[in-house]
Amino acid sequence: MAAVLLLLLFPAPWALAAGPMDEGMPGPHQPLVTRDAAPETKLEVMFGAAKSSMGRMYELALAAEYAPIHSFSVELELPLALRDPREGPTVAGPGDLALTAKVAPLMLGAQDTVVALGLTLGLPTGSERRELGGELSLTPFVAAAQRLGPVYLHGDIGYRWRLDSPRRIEMDTESEMTETVQPEKEQALTANLAGSYISTPWLGLFLELNSVTLFKGDPELKDRTQLYLTPGVTVEPAKGWNVRAGVQLPLTNAREFDYQIGVAVMRSF
Numbered sequence: 271m272a273a274v275l276l277l278l279l280f281p282a283p284w285a286l287a288a289g290p291m292d293e294g295m296p297g298p299h300q301p302l303v304t305r306d307a308a309p310e311t312k313l314e315v316m317f318g319a320a321k322s323s324m325g326r327m328y329e330l331a332l333a334a335e336y337a338p339i340h341s342f343s344v345e346l347e348l349p350l351a352l353r354d355p356r357e358g359p360t361v362a363g364p365g366d367l368a369l370t371a372k373v374a375p376l377m378l379g380a381q382d383t384v385v386a387l388g389l390t391l392g393l394p395t396g397s398e399r400r401e402l403g404g405e406l407s408l409t410p411f412v413a414a415a416q417r418l419g420p421v422y423l424h425g426d427i428g429y430r431w432r433l434d435s436p437r438r439i440e441m442d443t444e445s446e447m448t449e450t451v452q453p454e455k456e457q458a459l460t461a462n463l464a465g466s467y468i469s470t471p472w473l474g475l476f477l478e479l480n481s482v483t484l485f486k487g488d489p490e491l492k493d494r495t496q497l498y499l500t501p502g503v504t505v506e507p508a509k510g511w512n513v514r515a516g517v518q519l520p521l522t523n524a525r526e527f528d529y530q531i532g533v534a535v536m537r538s539f
Contacts, residue, residue, distance in 0.1 A: 298474040298504035299422035301464035302516040302532050307384040307413035307424065309343030309372050311336050311539045320530040325355035327527075329365065341377060345370040351402045366403035367393040372413075382417040390428075398437045405456075406434040424464040432456040432487075456487035466504065474504040480518065482526075494524035502532075512536040 300306055314333045320326065329351045337343035349365035372388035388411050396403020411428030432455040440450055464478040478500035484491045502516020518530040 298472070298506045298512055298514075299417075299466040299468055299476075300504055300512060300514060300536070301424050301462075301466060301476050301478050301500075302502050302514050302534060303478050303480050303498075303500055303518065304424045304462035304464040305388070305411065305413040305426040305428075307374065307386040307415040307426070308377070309335075309337040309341060309374055309386065311343070312536055313539075314534060314536040316532065316534045318530060318532045320527040322525075322527040323356075325353065325357075327354070328352040331365075335370075341374045343372050345372070349396075349403075351396070353401055361397075361400040361402065363397055363400065363402050365396040366405060366407075367395045369393070379417075384413075384415045386413045387411075388413065394434065404437070405432050407432050407456075420468045422466040422468070424466070425462065427459070427461045430456070430458045430460065454486040457485045458487065459483045459485065464500075472506045475502075476504060476514075476516070477501050478516070491524055491526070495522065496524045496526065497521040498525075500532075510538045512538070 312335050314335075316329075316331045316333065318327075318329045318331075320328075329349050331347055331349040333345060333347040335343050335345035345368075347368040347370070349368075350363070351365045352360065352362040354360045368390055370388055370390040372386050374384050374386040376383065376385040378384075390407075390409040390411070392405060392407035392409070394404045394406050396405075398404025407430055409428050409430040411426055413426035414424070416423045434455075436453040436455065438450040438452050459482070461481045462478060464476055466474050466476040468474045478498075480498040480500060482496040484494065484496075486492065498518045498520050500516050500518045502514060504512060504514040506512055512535070514532075514534045514536075516532055518527075518532065520528065
């Protein structure tokens with residue numbers, strides 16, 4: 271995975287000499303989970319449904335990104351979540367707001383090669399008690415994209431720190447007494463790779479490899495790497511519009527869910 275990300279960070283000569291396609295990407299190429307490196311002005315609505323051994327989770331998010339110049343953008347994302355556990359009542363409410371700033375110091379061609387640096391601030395607007403968020407976090411990341419004819423490669427690496435202290439939880443001890451425990455502040459490394467193939471000017475197919483390695487946090491997932499494969503389809507029904515759908519499937523025993531379905535509708539300006 272690291273080798274492919276290095277390839278994305280350095281423009282390939284054949285990509286810069288793509289001929290008449292240099293006017294821009296002729297068709298949809300955006301992945302579903304991997305970050306898009308290119309700053310742009312857009313509105314996006316995203317829906318996700320996940321199933322795990324603990325129950326089901328649904329999330330609807332609205333994101334607005336604004337790029338005052340072609341190499342810089344800011345984005346605000348507001349999620350709404352519904353959690354339906356196997357045991358206990360169903361709960362719903364807002365999740366954590368996410369504010370992202372992204373700058374692309376390297377942009378070659380008509381966004382044929384893009385390297386971007388970014389920072390995401392997560393604000394604790396969700397309820398931690400109801401497991402809908404409630405975390406103050408910081409995530410620096412690097413994202414890159416490279417076009418190779420009808421194929422578009424995306425990649426990103428990010429490291430997430432939780433800045434505030436988690437809510438203390440109650441645990442039963444061997445003496446049948448209950449005591450409160452302070453969980454660790456979560457730290458996790460994420461890395462994603464995606465390849466998109468543009469089959470027609472309005473249809474593209476993508477495949478993503480997503481990984482999460484938790485260094486601090488949930489004891490069951492700590493120091494274990496989660497791998498997910500995400501196949502999907504991306505469609506441009508009209509100019510400036512993009513619809514993407516895919517399913518995220520775990521490849522390892524370490525996992526947060528058994529599967530997750532995602533759909534995104536985007537309007538670019």
